[in-house]
Amino acid sequence: MKPKEIANNIYYTGVNDRRKDLFENLWPLPAGISYNSYLIDDEKTALIDTVDVCYSDVFLQKITAILNGRQLDYLVVNHMEPDHSGSIRLLRQLYPDVQIVGNSKTFGMLAGFYGITDGLQEVKEGQTLSLGKRELSFMMAPMVHWPEVMFAYDKLSGTLFSADAFGTYGTLDGGIIDEELNISLFMEEMIRYYANIVGKYGSPVQKAIQKASAFDIQTICSTHGPVWRKYIAEAVGAYERMSRYDADCGATILYGSMYGHTEQMAEVIASAISAGGVRNIALHNLSKSHASYVLKDIFKYKAVVVGSPTYSNRLFPEVESMLHKIETRDVKDRIYACFGSFTWAGAAVKQLAEFGHRMKWELVGNPVEQKQGITLETFEACTQLGTDIAARLQAQ
Numbered sequence: 001m002k003p004k005e006i007a008n009n010i011y012y013t014g015v016n017d018r019r020k021d022l023f024e025n026l027w028p029l030p031a032g033i034s035y036n037s038y039l040i041d042d043e044k045t046a047l048i049d050t051v052d053v054c055y056s057d058v059f060l061q062k063i064t065a066i067l068n069g070r071q072l073d074y075l076v077v078n079h080m081e082p083d084h085s086g087s088i089r090l091l092r093q094l095y096p097d098v099q100i101v102g103n104s105k106t107f108g109m110l111a112g113f114y115g116i117t118d119g120l121q122e123v124k125e126g127q128t129l130s131l132g133k134r135e136l137s138f139m140m141a142p143m144v145h146w147p148e149v150m151f152a153y154d155k156l157s158g159t160l161f162s163a164d165a166f167g168t169y170g171t172l173d174g175g176i177i178d179e180e181l182n183i184s185l186f187m188e189e190m191i192r193y194y195a196n197i198v199g200k201y202g203s204p205v206q207k208a209i210q211k212a213s214a215f216d217i218q219t220i221c222s223t224h225g226p227v228w229r230k231y232i233a234e235a236v237g238a239y240e241r242m243s244r245y246d247a248d249c250g251a252t253i254l255y256g257s258m259y260g261h262t263e264q265m266a267e268v269i270a271s272a273i274s275a276g277g278v279r280n281i282a283l284h285n286l287s288k289s290h291a292s293y294v295l296k297d298i299f300k301y302k303a304v305v306v307g308s309p310t311y312s313n314r315l316f317p318e319v320e321s322m323l324h325k326i327e328t329r330d331v332k333d334r335i336y337a338c339f340g341s342f343t344w345a346g347a348a349v350k351q352l353a354e355f356g357h358r359m360k361w362e363l364v365g366n367p368v369e370q371k372q373g374i375t376l377e378t379f380e381a382c383t384q385l386g387t388d389i390a391a392r393l394q395a396q
Contacts, residue, residue, distance in 0.1 A: 002065055003062045004176055006177060006219070006227050007219055008156070010040050010154070010157060010221075011038065012038060012176050013047070013062040014176075015035055015052075016172060017034070017035060017054070017055065019032075019054075024197075026196070027196045027197075028290055031189065032170065032171035033170065034170070035083055035084065035223065036049070036051075036227075038221050040154070041066060042131035042134055044130070044131040045070060045073050045074070045131075046073060046136065047063065047072060048076045048078065048161045048221070049076070049079060049084045049161075049163075050085060050086065050087035050088050052083045052086045052087070054086075056086070060090065060091070071095060072091075072095040073131075074121075075098050075099070076136065076152055077100060078150050078152060078161060078163040079148070079149050080106055080109040080113065080146065081164070082113065085110075088100070097119070099120070099121045100116065100119055100120050101120075101121045101129060103123060103124065103148060106150075124138070124140075133156060135154075136154055137153045137155065137215075138151070139208075139211050139212065141162075141207075141208040144164070144165050144205055144208045145164060145197060151165070151208070153215045153217075157218065158218030159217075159219040160215060160219070162220050162222050163222070164197070164222065164224060165239065166220050166222045167193055167222040167223055168187075168190040169189040169193050169224070170189045170225060176226065176227055177229055177230075178229055179230040179231075187234065187235075189225070190225070190235065190238055190239075192296035193225075194238075194239065194242050195295040195329070196292050199328075199330075199331070202242070202243040202244065205240075205243035206240070206243045209240050209243070245299075245334075247334070248280055248300055249301075249302060249393050249396060250279070250280025250282070250301030250303065250393070251278060251301055251304075251393065252297040252301050253266050253281065253306075254289070254294055254305070255285065255306065255307035256287060256309060256315075256316030256317075256319040261341045261370065261373055262339075262370075265307055265340075265341065265382050268374075268382035269305060269382050269383075272384075272385070272390065273393075275390070276387055276390020276391060278390045280300075284297070291321070291322055294322060295325065298326060303392070304334045305337045305338070306319065306323070306337075306339075306352050306355070307319075307352075308340045308349075309342060310340065310342035310343075310346050313345065313347045314351070315352070316348070323355050327355070334359070334361045335364050335393065336361035336364065337363070338355075338367045339352075339382065339385065341371070341372070342371060346369055346371070349367050352367070362392075364388050364389050365385040365388035366381070366385065368381045
């Protein structure tokens with residue numbers, strides 16, 4: 001039986017991964033992930049990307065079922081990350097005459113990862129590849145999120161093959177096209193995927209969206225998550241907004257706490273923010289919350305509030321690690337506040353303030369620092385800090 005046809009003579013040849021616990025060995029996959037690939041069956045046949053080598057058997061079975069004895073003429077490599085390029089060597093063994101289409105950066109990675117240096121066809125910005133009734137147009141999308149990334153567009157069906165752009169976590173359970181699925185999970189997981197994987201590259205994402213807007217796009221085929229058709233505007237809108245670091249009215253409060261004193265401060269601040277009329281509040285104990293979900297909320301909400309005890313004259317280790325992950329993503333345009341505690345020598349609050357300064361975030365309220373257990377004075381200072389944060393958020 002042939003795999004699902006998602007547009008006229010365009011077939012889905014991707015797979016679902018429900019086994020992997022961590023994507024990139026970093027990010028939790030409670031709902032798994034899909035590796036999407038697509039085969040165009042025209043006068044010439046073209047496969048768009050491959051899948052993780054762990055699923056190459058299922059993947060190759062789908063291709064042979066569609067081709068039914070025909071040759072595969074082209075493999076278009078939009079992205080070389082191994083979860084999409086991992087089956088290229090096996091594919092080349094099955095179809096030794098297949099021409100691999102990519103750009104110069106693609107070919108350097110093909111040689112480095114798989115030792116493939118022949119049977120290559122280079123394309124550049126704006127060039128096309130004729131398949132017969134249709135032709136593919138190519139646009140370069142460097143740093144979305146690797147330097148070799150490119151998009152391919154089929155004018156006949158209005159389909160954009162977008163590599164990892166507009167991708168999400170989550171397996172495709174039953175349906176493949178967005179209107180066949182409950183997309184609420186995918187829209188939330190798109191934020192987490194973007195925050196974890198793409199995060200830093202807002203400017204390149206903006207440029208890619210602008211270039212792609214020149215096409216009449218009816219379908220978007222990403223390499224992760226649903227095929228976007230009915231909800232294209234929502235998917236592109238989410239990426240466009242996150243790439244500008246725009247965010248909802250809300251606060252992400254992240255903290256470390258050894259014995260509960262810093263946590264008490266976080267609770268008081270959260271209460272005051274809520275009392276100020278803000279309803280989106282995410283509170284993360286960094287000894288329990290995975291960085292993946294913290295980053296998602298930082299991309300979702302405008303205010304970032306960080307608390308830490310002093311630990312060996314430094315920040316609490318989990319706080320320090322989290323701040324490094326935030327800084328790596330170069331998150332812009334956030335409202336910022338900080339607080340902390342110490343027992344005999346305070347250093348955390350000063351270092352938290354320095355972090356906000358490095359990020360060029362707007363400092364709201366006065367940082368609160370508590371020596372040992374929480375006091376009435378500290379309670380009032382935390383309440384005031386939360387009130388100031390809420391007022392600033394409501395003033396947007």
